[in-house]
Amino acid sequence: MSFKSLGLIPELLKAVSKQGYTTPSPIQEKTIPIILEGKDVLASAQTGTGKTAGFTLPLLQILNATRKQRHRPIRALILTPTRELAAQVHENVRDYSQFLDIKSTVIFGGVNAKPQIRTIRGGIDVLVATPGRLLDLENQGALSLGRVEILVLDEADRMLDMGFLRDIKRVISMMPKQRQNLLFSATFSKDIKKLAEGILNRPVLIEAEPENTTAEKVNQKTYRVDAGDKVEVTIKLIADGNWKQVLIFTRTKHRANKLSEKLVKAGISSAAIHGNKSQGARTKALAGFKGNKIRVLVATDIAARGLDIPLLPHVINFELPNIPEDYVHRIGRTGRAGASGEAISLVDVNEKEYLRDIEKLLGEKLSSEIIAGFEPTAKLDGSKPKQGGGGSRNKKKKPRPQSNSNQNSGGQNKSRNKNRNRRR
Numbered sequence: 001m002s003f004k005s006l007g008l009i010p011e012l013l014k015a016v017s018k019q020g021y022t023t024p025s026p027i028q029e030k031t032i033p034i035i036l037e038g039k040d041v042l043a044s045a046q047t048g049t050g051k052t053a054g055f056t057l058p059l060l061q062i063l064n065a066t067r068k069q070r071h072r073p074i075r076a077l078i079l080t081p082t083r084e085l086a087a088q089v090h091e092n093v094r095d096y097s098q099f100l101d102i103k104s105t106v107i108f109g110g111v112n113a114k115p116q117i118r119t120i121r122g123g124i125d126v127l128v129a130t131p132g133r134l135l136d137l138e139n140q141g142a143l144s145l146g147r148v149e150i151l152v153l154d155e156a157d158r159m160l161d162m163g164f165l166r167d168i169k170r171v172i173s174m175m176p177k178q179r180q181n182l183l184f185s186a187t188f189s190k191d192i193k194k195l196a197e198g199i200l201n202r203p204v205l206i207e208a209e210p211e212n213t214t215a216e217k218v219n220q221k222t223y224r225v226d227a228g229d230k231v232e233v234t235i236k237l238i239a240d241g242n243w244k245q246v247l248i249f250t251r252t253k254h255r256a257n258k259l260s261e262k263l264v265k266a267g268i269s270s271a272a273i274h275g276n277k278s279q280g281a282r283t284k285a286l287a288g289f290k291g292n293k294i295r296v297l298v299a300t301d302i303a304a305r306g307l308d309i310p311l312l313p314h315v316i317n318f319e320l321p322n323i324p325e326d327y328v329h330r331i332g333r334t335g336r337a338g339a340s341g342e343a344i345s346l347v348d349v350n351e352k353e354y355l356r357d358i359e360k361l362l363g364e365k366l367s368s369e370i371i372a373g374f375e376p377t378a379k380l381d382g383s384k385p386k387q388g389g390g391g392s393r394n395k396k397k398k399p400r401p402q403s404n405s406n407q408n409s410g411g412q413n414k415s416r417n418k419n420r421n422r423r424r
Protein backbone atom coordinates (compact mmCIF):
# COMPACT_ATOMS: atom_id res chain seq x y z
CA MET A 1 0.00 0.00 0.00
CA SER A 2 1.32 3.45 -0.90
CA PHE A 3 0.17 6.94 0.08
CA LYS A 4 -0.65 7.54 -3.59
CA SER A 5 -3.04 4.59 -3.71
CA LEU A 6 -4.95 6.13 -0.80
CA GLY A 7 -5.97 8.93 -3.13
CA LEU A 8 -3.83 11.76 -1.80
CA ILE A 9 -2.98 14.69 -4.07
CA PRO A 10 0.62 15.35 -5.26
CA GLU A 11 1.16 18.28 -2.86
CA LEU A 12 0.45 16.03 0.12
CA LEU A 13 2.47 13.14 -1.32
CA LYS A 14 5.41 15.50 -1.63
CA ALA A 15 5.03 16.64 1.99
CA VAL A 16 4.72 13.08 3.22
CA SER A 17 7.81 11.96 1.36
CA LYS A 18 9.68 14.99 2.72
CA GLN A 19 8.91 13.65 6.19
CA GLY A 20 10.57 10.40 5.17
CA TYR A 21 7.39 8.32 5.32
CA THR A 22 7.36 5.61 2.67
CA THR A 23 4.29 3.56 3.55
CA PRO A 24 1.12 4.51 5.39
CA SER A 25 0.66 3.11 8.88
CA PRO A 26 -2.35 0.79 9.45
CA ILE A 27 -4.49 3.58 10.92
CA GLN A 28 -3.63 5.84 7.98
CA GLU A 29 -4.62 3.13 5.49
CA LYS A 30 -7.98 2.91 7.18
CA THR A 31 -8.80 6.53 7.98
CA ILE A 32 -7.52 8.43 4.93
CA PRO A 33 -9.91 7.00 2.28
CA ILE A 34 -12.92 7.15 4.61
CA ILE A 35 -12.29 10.73 5.70
CA LEU A 36 -11.76 11.72 2.05
CA GLU A 37 -15.26 10.38 1.37
CA GLY A 38 -16.56 12.94 3.85
CA LYS A 39 -17.70 10.41 6.44
CA ASP A 40 -17.63 10.79 10.21
CA VAL A 41 -15.09 8.59 11.94
CA LEU A 42 -14.78 7.09 15.40
CA ALA A 43 -11.23 5.79 15.61
CA SER A 44 -9.40 4.00 18.36
CA ALA A 45 -5.76 4.91 18.04
CA GLN A 46 -3.00 5.74 20.44
CA THR A 47 -0.16 8.17 19.99
CA GLY A 48 2.60 6.47 18.04
CA THR A 49 0.29 4.89 15.48
CA GLY A 50 0.55 7.80 13.04
CA LYS A 51 -3.00 8.94 13.81
CA THR A 52 -2.17 12.63 13.41
CA ALA A 53 -1.29 12.23 9.74
CA GLY A 54 -4.27 9.87 9.54
CA PHE A 55 -6.68 12.74 10.08
CA THR A 56 -4.58 15.73 9.02
CA LEU A 57 -3.76 14.60 5.47
CA PRO A 58 -7.36 13.98 4.34
CA LEU A 59 -8.56 17.06 6.23
CA LEU A 60 -6.11 19.24 4.30
CA GLN A 61 -7.09 17.61 1.03
CA ILE A 62 -10.78 18.31 1.65
CA LEU A 63 -10.13 21.95 2.55
CA ASN A 64 -7.89 22.34 -0.47
CA ALA A 65 -10.52 20.94 -2.81
CA THR A 66 -13.19 23.50 -2.01
CA ARG A 67 -13.10 27.16 -2.79
CA LYS A 68 -11.44 29.32 -0.22
CA GLN A 69 -12.79 32.65 0.83
CA ARG A 70 -10.46 35.57 0.92
CA HIS A 71 -10.88 36.36 4.60
CA ARG A 72 -10.28 32.70 5.55
CA PRO A 73 -12.82 31.77 8.22
CA ILE A 74 -11.83 28.84 10.44
CA ARG A 75 -12.88 25.77 8.44
CA ALA A 76 -11.29 23.01 10.47
CA LEU A 77 -10.91 22.80 14.24
CA ILE A 78 -8.67 20.25 15.93
CA LEU A 79 -9.23 20.05 19.69
CA THR A 80 -6.59 18.44 21.88
CA PRO A 81 -6.40 17.94 25.65
CA THR A 82 -2.93 19.38 26.33
CA ARG A 83 -0.80 22.27 25.20
CA GLU A 84 2.03 19.99 24.16
CA LEU A 85 -0.20 17.86 22.02
CA ALA A 86 -1.73 20.96 20.44
CA ALA A 87 1.73 22.25 19.56
CA GLN A 88 2.75 18.91 18.09
CA VAL A 89 -0.40 18.46 16.07
CA HIS A 90 0.06 21.94 14.68
CA GLU A 91 3.65 21.16 13.73
CA ASN A 92 2.29 18.22 11.76
CA VAL A 93 -0.40 20.36 10.13
CA ARG A 94 2.25 22.86 9.08
CA ASP A 95 4.56 20.17 7.73
CA TYR A 96 1.86 18.45 5.72
CA SER A 97 0.33 21.68 4.34
CA GLN A 98 3.59 23.27 3.27
CA PHE A 99 2.85 22.83 -0.45
CA LEU A 100 -0.77 23.97 -0.17
CA ASP A 101 -2.37 27.38 0.17
CA ILE A 102 -3.65 26.60 3.64
CA LYS A 103 -2.98 28.61 6.77
CA SER A 104 -3.02 27.17 10.24
CA THR A 105 -2.24 28.17 13.78
CA VAL A 106 -2.35 26.83 17.31
CA ILE A 107 -3.76 28.38 20.47
CA PHE A 108 -3.43 27.23 24.05
CA GLY A 109 -3.35 28.71 27.52
CA GLY A 110 -0.37 29.68 29.63
CA VAL A 111 1.01 32.08 27.04
CA ASN A 112 0.09 35.58 25.93
CA ALA A 113 -3.16 35.54 23.94
CA LYS A 114 -2.48 38.70 21.93
CA PRO A 115 -0.25 37.20 19.24
CA GLN A 116 -2.73 34.32 18.92
CA ILE A 117 -5.59 36.79 18.39
CA ARG A 118 -3.57 38.72 15.80
CA THR A 119 -2.80 35.56 13.82
CA ILE A 120 -6.44 34.46 13.83
CA ARG A 121 -7.61 37.92 12.73
CA GLY A 122 -5.23 37.60 9.79
CA GLY A 123 -7.30 34.63 8.61
CA ILE A 124 -6.55 30.95 9.12
CA ASP A 125 -8.09 27.79 7.69
CA VAL A 126 -7.09 25.23 10.33
CA LEU A 127 -7.09 25.95 14.05
CA VAL A 128 -5.52 23.59 16.57
CA ALA A 129 -6.62 24.42 20.11
CA THR A 130 -7.05 23.33 23.68
CA PRO A 131 -10.62 23.85 24.89
CA GLY A 132 -9.98 26.50 27.57
CA ARG A 133 -8.15 29.03 25.43
CA LEU A 134 -10.48 28.42 22.52
CA LEU A 135 -13.52 29.32 24.63
CA ASP A 136 -11.70 32.31 26.10
CA LEU A 137 -10.99 33.76 22.69
CA GLU A 138 -14.46 32.97 21.45
CA ASN A 139 -15.96 34.78 24.44
CA GLN A 140 -13.80 37.78 23.69
CA GLY A 141 -15.08 37.79 20.13
CA ALA A 142 -11.59 37.11 18.82
CA LEU A 143 -12.69 34.14 16.76
CA SER A 144 -15.80 32.55 15.33
CA LEU A 145 -16.54 28.87 14.89
CA GLY A 146 -19.57 29.57 12.72
CA ARG A 147 -17.90 28.34 9.53
CA VAL A 148 -16.28 25.15 10.77
CA GLU A 149 -16.66 22.28 8.29
CA ILE A 150 -14.49 19.64 9.98
CA LEU A 151 -14.10 18.99 13.71
CA VAL A 152 -11.42 16.68 15.09
CA LEU A 153 -11.42 15.61 18.73
CA ASP A 154 -7.96 14.20 19.34
CA GLU A 155 -7.35 12.03 22.40
CA ALA A 156 -10.98 12.43 23.34
CA ASP A 157 -10.66 10.02 26.26
CA ARG A 158 -8.02 12.20 27.86
CA MET A 159 -10.16 15.29 27.29
CA LEU A 160 -12.93 13.61 29.26
CA ASP A 161 -10.46 12.50 31.97
CA MET A 162 -9.37 16.11 32.28
CA GLY A 163 -12.92 17.31 32.74
CA PHE A 164 -13.40 18.99 29.36
CA LEU A 165 -16.81 17.48 28.60
CA ARG A 166 -18.73 20.70 29.24
CA ASP A 167 -16.21 22.73 27.28
CA ILE A 168 -16.46 20.34 24.34
CA LYS A 169 -20.24 20.63 24.38
CA ARG A 170 -20.02 24.41 24.41
CA VAL A 171 -17.57 24.42 21.53
CA ILE A 172 -19.88 22.16 19.54
CA SER A 173 -22.84 24.43 20.18
CA MET A 174 -20.91 27.22 18.44
CA MET A 175 -20.41 25.33 15.22
CA PRO A 176 -22.72 24.68 12.27
CA LYS A 177 -24.69 21.43 12.59
CA GLN A 178 -23.67 20.37 9.12
CA ARG A 179 -20.04 19.30 9.43
CA GLN A 180 -17.71 16.31 9.33
CA ASN A 181 -16.65 14.94 12.72
CA LEU A 182 -13.60 12.83 13.51
CA LEU A 183 -13.15 11.47 17.01
CA PHE A 184 -9.89 9.80 18.03
CA SER A 185 -9.50 8.07 21.34
CA ALA A 186 -7.08 5.55 22.82
CA THR A 187 -9.92 3.76 24.54
CA PHE A 188 -13.64 3.27 23.87
CA SER A 189 -15.10 3.70 27.32
CA LYS A 190 -18.81 4.11 28.00
CA ASP A 191 -18.28 7.87 28.31
CA ILE A 192 -16.53 8.04 24.96
CA LYS A 193 -19.32 6.08 23.30
CA LYS A 194 -21.86 8.46 24.82
CA LEU A 195 -19.91 11.49 23.64
CA ALA A 196 -19.57 9.95 20.18
CA GLU A 197 -23.31 9.29 19.97
CA GLY A 198 -24.02 12.95 20.67
CA ILE A 199 -21.54 14.29 18.14
CA LEU A 200 -20.98 11.84 15.31
CA ASN A 201 -23.32 11.24 12.42
CA ARG A 202 -23.38 7.57 11.40
CA PRO A 203 -19.65 7.19 11.99
CA VAL A 204 -17.39 4.57 10.51
CA LEU A 205 -15.73 2.70 13.35
CA ILE A 206 -12.00 2.25 12.90
CA GLU A 207 -9.69 0.32 15.16
CA ALA A 208 -6.03 0.85 14.40
CA GLU A 209 -4.85 -2.21 16.21
CA PRO A 210 -6.30 -4.17 19.03
CA GLU A 211 -5.81 -2.41 22.33
CA ASN A 212 -2.36 -2.75 23.86
CA THR A 213 -0.43 -3.98 20.85
CA THR A 214 2.03 -1.18 21.60
CA ALA A 215 2.69 -3.00 24.82
CA GLU A 216 3.56 -6.16 22.94
CA LYS A 217 6.26 -4.43 20.90
CA VAL A 218 7.99 -3.15 23.99
CA ASN A 219 10.40 -5.17 26.08
CA GLN A 220 8.87 -4.81 29.55
CA LYS A 221 10.51 -5.61 32.81
CA THR A 222 9.93 -4.89 36.47
CA TYR A 223 12.54 -4.57 39.17
CA ARG A 224 11.44 -5.21 42.73
CA VAL A 225 13.03 -2.59 44.95
CA ASP A 226 12.44 -0.72 48.17
CA ALA A 227 10.91 2.72 47.67
CA GLY A 228 13.94 4.34 49.31
CA ASP A 229 16.31 2.74 46.79
CA LYS A 230 14.53 3.90 43.67
CA VAL A 231 16.65 7.00 43.09
CA GLU A 232 19.89 5.07 43.33
CA VAL A 233 18.59 2.27 41.14
CA THR A 234 17.49 4.80 38.52
CA ILE A 235 20.91 6.42 38.53
CA LYS A 236 22.58 3.02 38.28
CA LEU A 237 20.44 1.91 35.33
CA ILE A 238 21.10 5.11 33.39
CA ALA A 239 24.81 5.24 34.21
CA ASP A 240 25.57 1.52 33.74
CA GLY A 241 23.60 1.33 30.51
CA ASN A 242 25.04 4.68 29.39
CA TRP A 243 21.51 5.59 28.32
CA LYS A 244 21.33 8.81 26.37
CA GLN A 245 17.59 9.46 26.21
CA VAL A 246 15.34 8.29 29.00
CA LEU A 247 11.79 9.24 29.84
CA ILE A 248 10.90 8.68 33.49
CA PHE A 249 7.41 8.73 34.91
CA THR A 250 6.38 9.68 38.41
CA ARG A 251 2.89 9.88 39.86
CA THR A 252 3.24 13.36 41.31
CA LYS A 253 4.65 16.71 40.21
CA HIS A 254 6.58 16.98 43.45
CA ARG A 255 8.28 13.63 42.90
CA ALA A 256 9.09 14.61 39.30
CA ASN A 257 10.88 17.73 40.54
CA LYS A 258 12.72 15.93 43.33
CA LEU A 259 13.90 13.09 41.12
CA SER A 260 15.05 15.46 38.40
CA GLU A 261 17.04 17.45 40.98
CA LYS A 262 18.69 14.28 42.28
CA LEU A 263 19.63 13.13 38.81
CA VAL A 264 21.23 16.50 38.09
CA LYS A 265 23.16 16.24 41.35
CA ALA A 266 24.39 12.83 40.22
CA GLY A 267 25.70 14.36 37.01
CA ILE A 268 22.84 13.24 34.75
CA SER A 269 21.26 16.13 32.87
CA SER A 270 17.55 16.15 33.49
CA ALA A 271 14.42 18.29 33.41
CA ALA A 272 10.96 17.80 34.87
CA ILE A 273 7.80 18.40 32.89
CA HIS A 274 4.41 18.70 34.56
CA GLY A 275 1.33 20.84 34.89
CA ASN A 276 2.86 23.35 37.30
CA LYS A 277 5.65 24.29 34.90
CA SER A 278 5.19 27.33 32.73
CA GLN A 279 4.58 26.75 29.06
CA GLY A 280 8.01 28.18 28.28
CA ALA A 281 9.71 25.77 30.69
CA ARG A 282 7.82 22.79 29.28
CA THR A 283 8.65 23.68 25.69
CA LYS A 284 12.29 24.25 26.57
CA ALA A 285 12.56 20.94 28.44
CA LEU A 286 10.99 19.01 25.59
CA ALA A 287 13.18 20.70 22.99
CA GLY A 288 16.30 20.01 25.07
CA PHE A 289 15.30 16.37 25.42
CA LYS A 290 14.48 15.92 21.74
CA GLY A 291 17.71 17.65 20.77
CA ASN A 292 19.75 15.33 23.04
CA LYS A 293 20.85 18.21 25.25
CA ILE A 294 19.04 16.68 28.23
CA ARG A 295 19.41 12.96 28.91
CA VAL A 296 16.40 12.51 31.12
CA LEU A 297 12.92 13.93 31.04
CA VAL A 298 10.93 13.26 34.21
CA ALA A 299 7.22 13.56 33.55
CA THR A 300 3.83 13.09 35.12
CA ASP A 301 1.20 11.24 33.13
CA ILE A 302 -0.78 14.27 32.05
CA ALA A 303 2.28 16.19 30.90
CA ALA A 304 3.61 13.27 28.89
CA ARG A 305 0.37 12.35 27.24
CA GLY A 306 0.63 12.83 23.51
CA LEU A 307 4.25 13.92 23.46
CA ASP A 308 5.83 13.07 20.15
CA ILE A 309 9.27 11.79 20.96
CA PRO A 310 10.33 9.60 18.07
CA LEU A 311 12.43 6.48 18.60
CA LEU A 312 12.62 6.74 22.34
CA PRO A 313 14.73 3.83 23.56
CA HIS A 314 14.06 3.81 27.30
CA VAL A 315 11.15 4.45 29.60
CA ILE A 316 11.38 4.03 33.36
CA ASN A 317 8.31 3.92 35.54
CA PHE A 318 9.83 5.32 38.70
CA GLU A 319 6.41 4.77 40.20
CA LEU A 320 3.62 2.69 38.71
CA PRO A 321 0.54 4.63 37.68
CA ASN A 322 -2.60 4.06 39.73
CA ILE A 323 -4.66 3.96 36.53
CA PRO A 324 -3.60 0.83 34.63
CA GLU A 325 -4.37 2.34 31.21
CA ASP A 326 -1.76 5.01 31.95
CA TYR A 327 0.86 2.25 32.03
CA VAL A 328 0.04 1.43 28.43
CA HIS A 329 0.21 5.10 27.46
CA ARG A 330 3.53 5.47 29.25
CA ILE A 331 5.22 2.54 27.59
CA GLY A 332 3.71 3.65 24.29
CA ARG A 333 6.45 6.32 24.38
CA THR A 334 8.95 3.65 23.45
CA GLY A 335 9.17 1.14 20.64
CA ARG A 336 7.53 3.62 18.31
CA ALA A 337 7.36 3.54 14.52
CA GLY A 338 8.64 -0.02 14.47
CA ALA A 339 11.68 0.64 16.66
CA SER A 340 12.20 -1.60 19.65
CA GLY A 341 12.14 -0.09 23.09
CA GLU A 342 12.51 -0.99 26.70
CA ALA A 343 10.18 -0.13 29.55
CA ILE A 344 11.38 -0.72 33.08
CA SER A 345 9.18 -0.39 36.12
CA LEU A 346 10.55 0.01 39.62
CA VAL A 347 8.03 -1.65 41.87
CA ASP A 348 8.02 -1.38 45.63
CA VAL A 349 5.88 -3.28 48.05
CA ASN A 350 3.21 -0.59 48.24
CA GLU A 351 2.60 -0.82 44.52
CA LYS A 352 1.56 -4.44 44.58
CA GLU A 353 -2.03 -3.66 43.70
CA TYR A 354 -1.14 -1.29 40.90
CA LEU A 355 1.01 -4.02 39.38
CA ARG A 356 -1.79 -6.54 39.68
CA ASP A 357 -4.22 -4.19 37.91
CA ILE A 358 -1.72 -3.52 35.11
CA GLU A 359 -1.03 -7.22 34.58
CA LYS A 360 -4.76 -7.85 34.50
CA LEU A 361 -5.20 -5.22 31.79
CA LEU A 362 -2.26 -6.55 29.78
CA GLY A 363 -3.42 -10.13 30.26
CA GLU A 364 0.08 -11.23 31.18
CA LYS A 365 2.50 -11.29 34.05
CA LEU A 366 5.44 -8.94 33.66
CA SER A 367 8.90 -10.34 34.16
CA SER A 368 10.24 -9.53 37.59
CA GLU A 369 13.89 -9.16 38.52
CA ILE A 370 15.99 -8.04 41.43
CA ILE A 371 19.12 -5.93 41.07
CA ALA A 372 22.09 -7.22 43.05
CA GLY A 373 22.83 -4.84 45.87
CA PHE A 374 19.29 -3.49 45.86
CA GLU A 375 17.38 -6.52 47.07
CA PRO A 376 14.02 -5.44 48.49
CA THR A 377 13.58 -5.92 52.20
CA ALA A 378 9.89 -6.70 51.73
CA LYS A 379 8.77 -9.20 49.12
CA LEU A 380 5.67 -8.52 47.09
CA ASP A 381 4.31 -11.97 47.77
CA GLY A 382 3.74 -13.27 51.19
CA SER A 383 4.76 -10.24 53.22
CA LYS A 384 2.51 -7.70 54.80
CA PRO A 385 2.43 -4.49 52.80
CA LYS A 386 3.31 -1.31 54.62
CA GLN A 387 0.83 1.51 55.16
CA GLY A 388 -2.26 -0.59 54.90
CA GLY A 389 -1.16 -2.42 51.78
CA GLY A 390 -0.89 -1.66 48.11
CA GLY A 391 -4.45 -0.47 48.18
CA SER A 392 -3.50 2.92 49.59
CA ARG A 393 -4.27 4.48 46.24
CA ASN A 394 -4.87 7.99 47.29
CA LYS A 395 -2.37 8.18 50.06
CA LYS A 396 0.95 9.76 49.43
CA LYS A 397 3.70 7.37 50.29
CA LYS A 398 6.53 8.59 52.37
CA PRO A 399 9.72 7.19 50.91
CA ARG A 400 12.29 5.73 53.23
CA PRO A 401 15.23 8.01 53.83
CA GLN A 402 17.75 7.80 51.01
CA SER A 403 20.93 6.07 51.96
CA ASN A 404 23.80 8.25 50.86
CA SER A 405 21.98 9.19 47.70
CA ASN A 406 23.09 12.78 47.79
CA GLN A 407 26.48 12.45 49.28
CA ASN A 408 28.31 12.00 46.03
CA SER A 409 27.65 14.04 43.00
CA GLY A 410 29.00 14.58 39.57
CA GLY A 411 29.03 11.35 37.59
CA GLN A 412 30.40 9.08 40.26
CA ASN A 413 27.48 6.76 40.14
CA LYS A 414 29.34 3.63 39.25
CA SER A 415 31.81 3.87 42.08
CA ARG A 416 29.02 4.80 44.44
CA ASN A 417 27.09 1.74 43.44
CA LYS A 418 30.12 -0.46 43.80
CA ASN A 419 30.56 0.83 47.32
CA ARG A 420 26.96 0.23 47.97
CA ASN A 421 27.15 -3.29 46.66
CA ARG A 422 30.05 -3.98 48.96
CA ARG A 423 28.16 -2.57 51.88
CA ARG A 424 25.32 -4.98 51.36
Ligand code: AMP
Pocket residue numbers: 020021022023024025028046047048049050051052053308310337
Ligand atom coordinates in the same frame (compact mmCIF):
# COMPACT_ATOMS: atom_id res chain seq x y z
P1 AMP B 1 1.38 10.08 15.93
O1 AMP B 1 0.77 8.77 16.33
O2 AMP B 1 0.52 10.84 15.00
O3 AMP B 1 1.81 10.88 17.13
O4 AMP B 1 2.71 9.75 15.11
C1 AMP B 1 3.77 9.07 15.68
C2 AMP B 1 5.07 9.26 14.94
O5 AMP B 1 5.08 8.52 13.72
C3 AMP B 1 5.38 10.69 14.56
O6 AMP B 1 6.74 10.94 14.88
C4 AMP B 1 5.15 10.76 13.07
O7 AMP B 1 5.98 11.71 12.49
C5 AMP B 1 5.49 9.34 12.63
N1 AMP B 1 4.75 8.87 11.46
C6 AMP B 1 3.48 9.15 11.12
N2 AMP B 1 3.12 8.50 9.99
C7 AMP B 1 4.19 7.78 9.60
C8 AMP B 1 4.45 6.90 8.49
N3 AMP B 1 3.53 6.61 7.59
N4 AMP B 1 5.68 6.35 8.39
C9 AMP B 1 6.62 6.62 9.35
N5 AMP B 1 6.45 7.45 10.41
C10 AMP B 1 5.24 8.02 10.54
